[in-house]
Each structure stands twice: as structure tokens, then as C-alpha cells.
Amino acid sequence: MSPAITQLSVTFIPLDFVTEWARCGQTADYLARFLACDFQKRDVVANVFSSVINELVENATKFSADKNAAVTVSVCQFEDCVSIATCNSATLVQAESFRELVGVIMRGDAETLFAERIATPPQIGGAGIGLIVLRKDYGARLEVRLDPGVGGDPLSLHTTVTLTHREVEQL
Amino acid sequence: VMSKHAEYSVLCRDAEERVVLRGVLRLHSPAAFEELFAPISTRIERGETLHLDLSEVSFMNSSGIRALAMLVLQAKERGARLRLTGSTGIPWQKKTLHSLSAISPKLEIDIATGPSLDSK
Numbered sequence: 507m508s509p510a511i512t513q514l515s516v517t518f519i520p521l522d523f524v525t526e527w528a529r530c531g532q533t534a535d536y537l538a539r540f541l542a543c544d545f546q547k548r549d550v551v552a553n554v555f556s557s558v559i560n561e562l563v564e565n566a567t568k569f570s571a572d573k574n575a576a577v578t579v580s581v582c583q584f585e586d587c588v589s590i591a592t593c594n595s596a597t598l599v600q601a602e603s604f605r606e607l608v609g610v611i612m613r614g615d616a617e618t619l620f621a622e623r624i625a626t627p628p629q630i631g632g633a634g635i636g637l638i639v640l641r642k643d644y645g646a647r648l649e650v651r652l653d654p655g656v657g658g659d660p661l662s663l664h665t666t667v668t669l670t671h672r673e674v675e676q677l
Numbered sequence: 678v679m680s681k682h683a684e685y686s687v688l689c690r691d692a693e694e695r696v697v698l699r700g701v702l703r704l705h706s707p708a709a710f711e712e713l714f715a716p717i718s719t720r721i722e723r724g725e726t727l728h729l730d731l732s733e734v735s736f737m738n739s740s741g742i743r744a745l746a747m748l749v750l751q752a753k754e755r756g757a758r759l760r761l762t763g764s765t766g767i768p769w770q771k772k773t774l775h776s777l778s779a780i781s782p783k784l785e786i787d788i789a790t791g792p793s794l795d796s797k
Contacts, residue, residue: 527705528684531736549794553735554768560703560738621779624746636739643772677768 508585514540515580520566520594521573530567534560537581541588547675554677555581558644558667559590561636566594569604571660587670596652596663604663605650607634616642645673680713685734689716694726699733702741710744717748724757731774732764732791742773746780753781760784764791 516533523529538555545551559579566577575595582589596604611619611634620638640646646667653662680687685700696717704710711718720727729748731737737745745761752759761777763770765788778784 524705527703531684531701531703547793547795550768553794557736557769560736564703564705564738617776617779620776624743624777625750625780635743639739639742639773642776643769677772 510582510584512540513580513582515578517576517578519574520570520577523563523567524573530563531556531560533579534563537579537590541581541583544583545671545675550677551674554644554674555588555590555669558640558646558669561640562590562592562665562667565636565665566592569596569600569663570594571597571600575660586672587668588674589666589668591664591666593662593664595655595660597660601650601652601661601663604665605652608637608648608650608665611637611641612648640667644669644677680716687713687716689720691720695728695730697730697733701736702734703736703738704740707740707743707747710741711747714744714748718751721748721751721755721757721759724755726758726760727752728760728762730762731770732762732767732789734763734770735767737769737773746777749777749781749784753783758783758785760787762787762789764789766791766793 514537516537518533534556537559538552541555542548542552563579566579570577572595577592577594580591616638620642623634623638637648641648646669649666651664655661685702688697704713717727749759761774761784763774765771771788774786774788778786
């Protein structure tokens with residue numbers, strides 16, 4: 507991948523966002539505007555980025571194992587794509603089931619998965635449908651990485667979504 | 678019944694088929710959406726024909742999409758006619774609403790050509 511043209515990271519405490527839920531959307535809107543400023547259809551693209559970033563910020567907020575441990579959300583603009591990444595604390599069980607879910611989404615047909623799962627109880631608290639929508643509607647590539655915690659600390663769960671400019675500009 | 682919030686509103690009047698949703702629908706959980714959509718759900722339960730106008734909903738998170746799907750499934754079970762309308766001008770509507778027909782083939786979905794966000 508070519509070097510990033512521009513990037514921005516924001517750190518927040520999930521407990522704060524749980525208390526003031528609108529901050530998830532406000533953060534998503536801000537980062538989306540930052541990413542969209544070089545696009546011709548700036549408002550449409552910002553709307554798409556905001557939907558994607560909000561989904562990741564909401565997930566990181568809800569599923570942080572330690573609600574007082576900082577969450578980082580980073581956006582990066584590359585020549586032909588953007589990446590949006592979150593890093594939050596997670597238990598091993600949560601992280602493994604999340605990684606498995608992402609694997610299923612990336613290997614399966616997103617339309618079929620959506621139809622199957624929208625009518626069934628949420629996977630790990632509801633993350634399933636949001637991630638499937640990112641894949642189905644925005645052609646997102648999803649990746650998960652786990653870093654071990656120190657001592658008895660929770661793991662660090664890194665989730666990265668990549669969207670190509672071509673896909674975003676067609677919306 | 679009017680639910681009004683700084684970021685969104687739901688206007689659901691008895692005897693009117695059209696229910697108008699507006700704004701940013703990013704509530705924190707499916708349960709919060711269940712509460713917001715309760716007046717709609719009550720009418721579907723009675724078998725009423727409803728038209729949910731989503732064309733002014735600029736954002737809906739995945740909890741909202743799931744809650745919307747629950748209304749679609751409820752209408753299917755009750756045999757109630759349900760129509761969803763949206764706008765091509767709002768990216769999530771163009772993409773996501775059509776996918777709901779997979780869970781209820783009788784669901785009516787009408788995505789009208791609307792102005793792009795960049796032309797407003």
C-alpha cells in the first residue's frame with residue numbers, strides 16, 4: 507500500500523460515549539468530513555464515511571471490555587482507498603468470536619448473510635448486521651488483529667475497514 | 678403520536694397511512710428503537726396498512742436497520758401491507774432498503790429519485 511496522504515486519530519473513553527451516545531455520531535461526522543474534503547461529491551462521500559465510521563465507533567464503544575480504557579479511531583487517506591481503524595480493549599472470548607464473525611463475513615455472500623441474520627438474534631450483541639452492511643453496501647474489506655494484553659489486562663482488538671475510492675464515488 | 682428529539686422525529690398519526698421519520702436515527706440499542714417504533718408496531722399488530730416514509734432520514738445505524746427489519750417481519754406475520762419509501766439522494770437508503778425485500782417478498786419498496794446531498 508502506498509504511504510498515507512493524510513491521517514487523523516481520535517482517542518476517547520468509551521464510558522463517556524456510553525453516557526452521551528450522540529458523541530459516537532459526532533465523532534463519525536467529524537472524521538468523515540476530514541476524509542471527504544478532497545472528493546468531488548463531498549457531501550455524499552462524507553455521508554457514506556460517517557455511516558461506516560459510526561458503525562465502528564459504536565462497536566468499539568459497546569464492546570470495550572474495560573469501559574475506562576481508551577479507544578482509538580484512526581482514518582487514513584491513501585491514493586486509491588481510505589482505511590478506518592479502531593482499537594479497543596476486549597476479552598479473549600469476545601475477540602475470538604469477533605474475529606470468527608469477520609472471517610464469515612469476508613468469505614460469505616453478504617446479501618445472503620444479511621437476509622439470514624437480520625431475522626435472528628444479534629451476534630455478539632448486534633455487531634453482526636452492522637459489519638455485514640459495511641461489506642454488502644459499501645464493498646468494505648474488514649480485517650481484525652489481536653494484540654495480547656500485559657499481565658491480566660484485556661487484549662487490544664484492532665478492527666480495520668478499507669474502502670476503495672472507486673466504490674465510494676459510485677454511491 | 679409524535680416522538681420528537683433534537684436529532685430525529687417520528688410522526689405517526691392514527692387514520693393516516695403515512696408515517697414520517699426524519700433526521701439522524703442512531704439510537705444506542707435495538708431496545709431504544711423498539712420504544713421509538715412502538716406506535717408503528719401497535720398499528721401493524723392491528724393489521725393496518727402503513728407507509729413508512731424514510732426519505733428524510735439521513736442516517737440509520739445497524740440497530741435501526743434491525744428494528745426496521747423487525748417491523749417488516751411483524752407486518753409479514755400479521756398479513757399487514759407495508760410500504761417503505763426512500764430517496765436515491767441518501768446513500769444508505771439506496772443500498773440497504775432493497776435488501777429488506779429478502780425477508781418479506783410482499784414488502785413494497787419505492788426509492789424515488791431525490792436530490793443528491795451535494796446539490797442541496
